[in-house]
Structure formats: structure tokens, C-alpha cells
Amino acid sequence: MHTPASMVMGIVFAPLGLVLVFTAAITPQWREGQTRLGMTGQGSFLRSGMKGRKMGIRSGSAEALLLLRTDGLWESCLQVEHSELKQCWPVAGPYQRDPRVRLAQGLVLTSLFLGGTGIVLACIGVRCWTDLPLRGVAATGGLLVVMAGMLSLTALGVYTHNLRRLGIADPSQGISNPRFPHLSLRPAGSLYFGWLGACLQVLGGSALLFSFKRPRCSTCPSYRDLPVCPACRSCPDITKSDTDVYEVSC
Known part of the structure; x- marks a missing residue:
């Protein structure tokens, strides 16, 4: 079977984009922020987690810990840098209730x-087990993939544009939680996975949309009046009645 290059391109890029978008969706690194937190006052809640652990932190440097806060769509995490102390929890509070x-x-x-x-639908339309693909089905699948990519791009755009204001009543005051000091928030790795995956989905779906266009059929070199399609890769069978048979005797 001769599979069009647009189908091959779409059937490769579309699943790859879906995997990247899914990876971005389940990981909590959509935004991140760092801050230094003292062990007294605001940092007292970390003591219980550090007891009984060999953190490798000197007593002099323990007065100012570097905290890394990350937020995703469904999970947030807090980690002490250069240590194994990390805690994650489902998103809650103003961040969860934020309409954006x-x-x-x-x-x-x-x-x-x-x-x-x-x-x-694209896999069904390509139909690698037959000679001719179902072009309409493959192209419909491509249209859905393009729509999926556009929705992902919209979600990423909304989140990125409002990244520093999500779940924050006053953006100048940082995260509105008295237990945490001001955090300087910035985009994190999951956003980049999402952007790349969404672009691959749009590219792969657009390639599948070209399946609506049927290939132009050429003609058989020996029989100009007989059409042949490149997908068949051969000329139509010539019946025996069209040829003359001669008996040769020695």
C-alpha cells in the first residue's frame, strides 16, 4: 500500500503531541517560585519534617533555607533545595477556586x-492493512486533533498570561498565604512541554486534513485509455481476450 506522506506525518506527530500535553497536564511544574525562609518564625513548620533526617545542612546555614514552590493544574509541591524534603498536595484554596x-x-x-x-479515527482511516485508506475518516480525525491542539494552546495562553495573578488577591503581595513569604513566580518546565505538544498536535492534525485531497490518477503507459491510480501502483489487469495467442510448433 502507498500511504500518503501527509498521513504518515500526521500519524506520527499527533500521538507525540498528545503524550506531551498529557505529561504537562499531570505534572505540577506549570509555575515555580523560590524564596529564602528562616528556621524561626515562618519556617517553624519545617522543623517537624527535618527531625530525624540527615539533611547535610550546617547549623549556620540552616537559618535560611531555599524553598522551591511549584504549582500545576491539579497538584502543588514544596521542596527544600539540595535535600530530599518535599511535600505535594492537591491544589486547594484561592488557587483552586480561581476561574482561570x-x-x-x-x-x-x-x-x-x-x-x-x-x-x-486517524488510525482507522489510514488502514495500513488494506490498499486504499479511508480518506474521509482520516481527515475527520485530523480535524479533531487540530481542535485539540487549539484548545491546549488556549489553556496554555490563559495560564501563562495570568501566571503571576492566579490564586492571588493582590499580585504585589505574592501568594496570599501567611505561612509563605513573597514568591517571585515564573513559568516552569510543564508549560514548555505543553506548548510543544500543542504545536505538534496542530501540525499533525493539519497534515491529516490533507487526506481530503484525493491523489491525481495517471494513465497506464501502454494503454492510455485505461486509468490507473498511484495508490494501486500497477496498471489494471488486461484480460486475455485483448491479446492474441499464437501456437508455435517446432
Whole structure:
């Protein structure tokens, strides 16, 4: 079977983009911030977690710990740098209730559903086990993949544009939690995975959309009046009645 290059490109890029978007969705590194926290006052809640652990931190340097706070769509984490002390929890509070976060969650979930459905349709449309692909089915799958990529791009755009204001009543005051000091928030690794995956989905789905265009059929070199399609890769069979048979005797 001769599979069009657009189908091959789409069937490779679309699943890869879906995997990257899914990876971004389940990881808690959409934004991150660092701050130094003293062991007295605000840092007292870390003492219980550090008791009984060999952190390798000198008593002099323990007065100012470097904390790394990360937030995702469904999980947040807090980690002490250069140590194994890390705690993660489901998103809660103002961040969870922020309508922009909830919008990003809904768009990403819808994108994953449409992307998976589109890839299934594309695989059925390509039909590697037959000679001719189902072009309409493959192109429909490509349309769903493009829609999934656009939804992911929208979710990522909304989150990135409002990254420093999500779950914060006053952006100048940082995260509105008295237990944490001011954090300087910035984009994290999961956002980049999401952007790359969404772009691959749009690219792969657009390639599958070219499946609507049927290949132009050429003609058989020996029989100009008989059409032949490149997907068949051979001329139509010539019946025996069209040829003359001669008996030769020695």
C-alpha cells in the first residue's frame, strides 16, 4: 500500500503531541517560585519534617533555607533545595477556586479527549492493512486533533498570561498565604512541554486534513485509455481476450 506522506506525518506527530500535553497536564511544574525562609518564625513548620533526617545542612546555614514552590493544574509541591524534603498536595484554596485555573483544567481535559478520539479515527482511516485508506475518516480525525491542539494552546495562553495573578488577591503581595513569604513566580518546565505538544498536535492534525485531497490518477503507459491510480501502483489487469495467442510448433 502507498500511504500518503501527509498521513504518515500526521500519524506520527499527533500521538507525540498528545503524550506531551498529557505529561504537562499531570505534572505540577506549570509555575515555580523560590524564596529564602528562616528556621524561626515562618519556617517553624519545617522543623517537624527535618527531625530525624540527615539533611547535610550546617547549623549556620540552616537559618535560611531555599524553598522551591511549584504549582500545576491539579497538584502543588514544596521542596527544600539540595535535600530530599518535599511535600505535594492537591491544589486547594484561592488557587483552586480561581476561574482561570478551572478554565485551563477544562480546556486541557477536553483537548485530551478530542486528541485521543482524533488519533483513533486517524488510525482507522489510514488502514495500513488494506490498499486504499479511508480518506474521509482520516481527515475527520485530523480535524479533531487540530481542535485539540487549539484548545491546549488556549489553556496554555490563559495560564501563562495570568501566571503571576492566579490564586492571588493582590499580585504585589505574592501568594496570599501567611505561612509563605513573597514568591517571585515564573513559568516552569510543564508549560514548555505543553506548548510543544500543542504545536505538534496542530501540525499533525493539519497534515491529516490533507487526506481530503484525493491523489491525481495517471494513465497506464501502454494503454492510455485505461486509468490507473498511484495508490494501486500497477496498471489494471488486461484480460486475455485483448491479446492474441499464437501456437508455435517446432
